[in-house]
Amino acid sequence: MGTLVDTEINRDYNADSSSSNPVADTVVYQLVRVEDDGRLFPATVDEVMKAEHLLEDDKNELFQVETTTHTGKQIPDESISFKKCESSEGLSQSESSTADLSTLKSKVQEESLPLAQTLNDSSKKEDVDTQLNDHCNHMNSSMEKVNREDNAQSRGLNDSHIASLGSGETCLEPVNEAVTNGSLDSETCSSSIPDFSILKGEIHLDSLTIRELQEAFRATFGRRTSVKDKLWLKRRIAMGLTNSCDIPSGNFTIKDNKIVRKDDAKELPCSLQASNLEAVPLPTEQLVSPIDDTYQSSQRFSPANQEEDQQQSSCKRNRETILECDVKSADISEEPCVAKRVRKPTKRYIEELSEFEPRECTGKVFTPSRISEQCHSSSKSRSRPTHVIGLQGKTSVTRQDSLGGFTVHVPYVCRVRRQRPRKCFIAFMNFVDLESEKRDREHFDISERDAQHGLADNSGDNSDDNAYTKLEGSNKRKHHRAWTLCEVLKLVDGVARLGAGKWSEIKRIAFASYTYRTSVDLKDKWRNLLRASFALRTTEKGAKISRKPSSLPIPIPILMRVRELAEMHSKTGIDFTTRTLSDEGSTVLKENDTGFL
DNA sequence: ATTAGGG
């Protein structure tokens, strides 16, 4: 294993990209620990996970840069090297970028044909997906665009690279914002209510100071940030304001919730997309091309008013209107009185009760003190693994655990967190680019399928292998993948058009290319979104946002929409004529999953 | 096979 080291990972430029500038986001640094003899190790196994995760998930907007402190001695700056990955190919950064781009191009070429056909073929049901994907994709745009941006991107890449290396401060990982800075909070966020007025009219993010950006961020997402990375802030805010993750790399000027690119006289898909996205997340094109029956049924209701809704609300959709709508809807929306499906105690629950109680616990619930008393002895052994010679002479690591009073050996696992096997990292270290290999294979496998709906959103085009941490047949937990803004948007769109509950439909239509998102995932995520959106209102009214921003914030407007949808959904069938929100908010409602109407 | 809910 020679000398690999590095830790910069250049992720593919994907088509997706919604980021027409994957640039800044694609460079990732991983932290390594330098041993005495000069060898480098991942700082922690988690680092490996992180890196891999980044490889898989193209939607990480964060620079994953960390500094390590856990070796006792001081580490010279050089030790934490951000060397380029000169691994196998010895590609320089720009070279690999262009290489990636060229693969992208070829991919586009491959796919453009089927895509074109698809678009023309009115009977293809995957059209919807194609267009949904367009939220995040610019694949439709010509190759020239790719070419044109090629240079810009490379430049941007270098710039940001240098910048982050230079200042050090900007290297701070946004995720860790909570820890990064405390001083700013006190002075910046004197008022507990975000100043939404900042977001009115035309916003020149580029001309804002970091502090102003932070304020804007707060107004957008409802929480503070101490991230000082301007680019990150700008992108984040732009995403939030436009309800899109389709943020160009260039100037960040936002007007009426659209990105305005100044450097581009003629606006390209950015603005187009942004306008389609906001307010009415359903791209207009979707209405143009015929779709499958299932979709048509829901489509039928919207075509006419969709456009006007779009126009109406596109200019209105400001923080104010949103707040208004919040207030309005606040009184209306009481608990949706939907009869919940009742559920019997699960089998497991029953078994657990019947199996363990009679043994020693005698069916009594232990008081906490008794529990600690009882488990005291085993709790120690639990904390450290014990090695046991197995039947085949293999050494297996187990820990002792007590079940119903018995001490048993169970496979030792970290209780705190599941971690990926370290061997992954070794493969990683060896430059065995299994990932890309798999990806290629996968890509090939699904290319046919994806070709139908065109632009495989690369964020979804990851191999399934990555979705599951499988270890020799054992059922491992699915690798956690944070939901990206794009995915959330797609989900919201899907719910808007198909209704909450049609998870498999939504999955098929909007998430066809996301092999790792199951319909259950969608359902779960929607549930979380609902919680978030309702929590939002309560926190807005009184208490501050006490929730720690562990996960990336979901733009308030999106949460609003979620709630609107939820309310509409709960009201469907009750009264469709007396909707107070009809003028502005209801734009979203194209759905009638109730079947009537 | 999907959906809903609890964990």
Added chain:
DNA sequence: CCCTAAT
């Protein structure tokens, strides 16, 4: 995310 009862 996982698990599993309900449908």
